[in-house]
Amino acid sequence: MLASVTQLIDHAGDWALARLADGDRVFPALVSRDRVLDLCGSSALGSPRDTGDLLDRWDDVLPVLDETARTADGWRPLAGLHVLSPVEPRQVFQAGANYRTHVIDIAVAHADGSDGRTVEQVRADAVAEMDTRLQHPPYVFQGLPSAICGAYDDVVLPLDGQQPDWELELAAVIGRRARRVSPDDALDVVAGWTIVNDLTLRERIFRRDAPALGADWLAAKNSPTFLPTGPALVPRTAVPDPSDLRLTLRLNGEVMQDESTKDMLFDVARIVAHCSTVATLLPGDLVLTGSPAGNGLPRGRLLRAGDVMDSTITGLGAQANRCISEQD
Incomplete structure (x- = not known):
């Protein structure tokens, strides 16, 4: 061991x-x-x-x-x-749809042809949407600290969950109280980095009973143990530039996600700065920066009890989490 x-x-x-x-x-x-x-x-x-x-x-x-x-x-x-998780944050900020290839893959996976668009049209529309998004702030929502578990803890799959999926992400750990920090200065408020796996119940993202209300991230993201975090906080002095770190997730030994942070739509500084314009960032807070392509839904392979996820990010160590059923 x-x-x-x-x-x-x-x-x-x-x-x-x-x-x-x-x-x-x-x-x-x-x-x-x-x-x-x-x-x-x-x-x-x-x-x-x-x-x-x-x-x-x-x-x-x-x-x-x-x-x-x-x-x-x-x-x-x-x-x-x-x-254990290296931090116990008071706030968790989560950037959504922040890797170009991931956005395209998810758009294609959700397309059912009912709107008459071909797969090629769906891809083209997703690319155009990203170009438009760059003119606006990043898309960020909040998660619950109660979803956090350790980097080697078991992940509990809810009994009523149908589509549990993995989302490996780089997370910034805030080291200074900050409000309205500029993108040029945003990395100065980051103490360091850690690994997170921001698990999602895909079927709960959009509610069929209230589609006009948008995504239900509370239900989709915050089951207990759905945010393995760690194993450690690596200080920013050791990894000063997060712009080209490799994220790799293996499921039962098979590579599923393998991408560089170069594929981010909004870089880390832009995300941190945006969060600070909405809320006051507090020491120990987590700012998640989005997940690259390679999730389970586009592959038609979602998590099951007995699966083991092994995750690494350059310079930050690795995670190993076994999936178990809630009934166990």
Whole structure:
């Protein structure tokens, strides 16, 4: 188990920030490959109780974390510890339809020919829609923190869910309270990055009883465990440029998603800036940046109990989540 967890939590830079559990005790820690350093007793860091305590003071504690990683004693093996989500956000912002190829694939998958358009026309209309969208703000909605689970936890498929699908995404972790930040300055309020898998019940996105009301993201996105997050927060200093990171998701060993963040319609800075014009961003908040092509619905292959999703993003480690039925 140690070898697999070490591989999954491998990350860019000398250290990453994690939330770990040793039995009932939860503590913030630095992670460096197969070693962890408990930060609870660090007087230099103000004896933080959780990663949220550090994110509230991120600009001040970042150089201390660097120094601690280089000089501190007391590292212990990662083996035997439970890796939790690295953050407990107060707010979760989720960008929708933000990868060009993904938008086209979903449009084609939902097309039933009832409007008389051919597949080629549907594709052309989707491309034209993206060109138009670039003249307007990104499309962002909110998720619930209660959907979050750890990077290696089981994903529970709801008994009444019919089309559970995967959506691997890069997430920005906010490290500074921010309101109306410009796109040029938006990355300055980002503490770092983490991996999320923003699972979706496809059949619940659009309600047939009220089609004029639009997407029902509450029902589609927020089942418990539908947002595996982590394994760690990799500081932005270790991955300063998110514009060309590779996202890869395998289902039972078969590659399903494999795309670069280059395919984003709106870049990370634009999404963060937009969120800050609508709401006040708080330290520890998650800003999800959309999912690339390769989801299950266009493939006609959705999640079933027993499936295992293995997900990686360049420099951020990896996730491994097994799907189980709610009745189990």
